[in-house]
Amino acid sequence: MIKSELIQRLTEENPHLYHRDVERIVSSLFEEIATALSNGDRVELRGFGAFSVKKREARMGRNPRTGESVPVPEKHVPFFKTGKELRLRLNDKLPDDDGDDDDDD
Incomplete structure (x- = not known):
């Protein structure tokens, strides 16, 4: 599964959320993980x-x-x-x- 497929599936499972909001949530999650790892955190x-x-x-x-x-x-x-x-x-x-x-x- 690629990022766009994940966003699409989450959007389908949560019809009360806009696609752009789900995209921001997923991107923010990945960005926070990347930032933490770049700081040496687990x-x-x-x-x-x-x-x-x-x-x-x-x-x-x-x-x-x-x-x-x-x-x-x-x-x-x-x-x-x-x-x-x-x-x-x-x-x-x-x-x-x-x-x-x-x-x-």
Whole structure:
């Protein structure tokens, strides 16, 4: 799903909101996440997952075309770790109401 599809689906599910308002909400959410990550903060959405920034150390890489060694500078990359509820949902293993996820009942 791309951003425009997300906006369209949210607009359809919330007919009381204007399309432009949903677009502003989604853009603001993404902008806030990006701003927090650029400040080195962690963003956690309970049940969904957590965004953080990981540091990759400088290293020696290789140019695949020439085979020549080239220095690769240190960089920071975004990282996403899924939450437990999302992992369970993806694997069709939602826990029962009693907290037991055995299917032997």
